[in-house]
Amino acid sequence: xxxxxxxxxxxxxxxxxxxxxxxxxxxxxxxxxxxxxxxxxxxxxxxxxxxxxxxxxxxxxxxxxxxxxxxxxxxxxxxxxxxxxxxxxxxxxxxxxxxxxxxxxxxxxxxxxxxxxxxxxxxxxxxxxxxxxxxxxxxxx
Amino acid sequence: xxxxxxxxxxxxxxxxxxxxxxxxxxxxxxxxxxxxxxxxxxxxxxxxxxxxxxxxxxxxxxxxxxxxxx
Numbered sequence: 001x002x003x004x005x006x007x008x009x010x011x012x013x014x015x016x017x018x019x020x021x022x023x024x025x026x027x028x029x030x031x032x033x034x035x036x037x038x039x040x041x042x043x044x045x046x047x048x049x050x051x052x053x054x055x056x057x058x059x060x061x062x063x064x065x066x067x068x069x070x071x072x073x074x075x076x077x078x079x080x081x082x083x084x085x086x087x088x089x090x091x092x093x094x095x096x097x098x099x100x101x102x103x104x105x106x107x108x109x110x111x112x113x114x115x116x117x118x119x120x121x122x123x124x125x126x127x128x129x130x131x132x133x134x135x136x137x138x139x140x141x
Numbered sequence: 142x143x144x145x146x147x148x149x150x151x152x153x154x155x156x157x158x159x160x161x162x163x164x165x166x167x168x169x170x171x172x173x174x175x176x177x178x179x180x181x182x183x184x185x186x187x188x189x190x191x192x193x194x195x196x197x198x199x200x201x202x203x204x205x206x207x208x209x210x211x
Contacts, residue, residue, distance in 0.1 A: 001166055001169045002166065003162060003166055006162050006166050006171065006172055010171060010173065013171065013173065076169070078171065081170065081174060081183075081185065081186055081189055082177050082183050083171070085183065139173075141177065141182060
């Protein structure tokens with residue numbers, strides 16, 4: 001472990017937090033605008049595949065902390081004890097967001113038509129966005 | 142039951158002439174970890190507390206305590 005590793009890890013961790021915050025914003029916008037997105041210029045297959053890949057990507061980052069292509073030293077620095085604890089808290093936030101949004105979508109579906117696909121998409125987008133925002137915030141403390 | 146873990150990490154680190162990055166390098170963690178432990182934001186694991194103790198050459202109970210300094 002060298003001083004340059006410490007500096008580099010700090011820069012990478014800050015960049016990761018910033019990218020997560022931006023990704024959360026994108027997911028939030030997508031959750032709001034994405035409902036009934038038949039007007040999108042993408043074909044349904046491409047649209048659904050893009051969404052699925054993006055969600056899987058962020059789930060992997062939330063589960064592992066990312067940095068899979070970095071060296072062992074840097075990876076262990078950006079995913080050290082504090083980052084691990086922050087990730088655990090972020091996942092808790094994501095869980096509670098999923099439960100609350102699920103509840104809201106359930107009751108909203110009593111008054112308006114929400115397809116299963118739309119409902120699942122709203123719950124997934126908002127809960128991952130909540131986890132990413134919490135993680136980004138904790139990492140920049 | 143104590144609800145806080147107090148530490149003298151900042152005082153001992155500066156006494157040893159170490160920067161946060163320097164201590165982080167010795168322990169093998171990020172500078173953020175040292176910073177959050179120093180500020181009481183993060184309570185370190187036993188493993189990290191022992192590594193800090195070894196790096197600073199002080200007994201762990203001298204660095205961490207259940208009561209604030211007198």
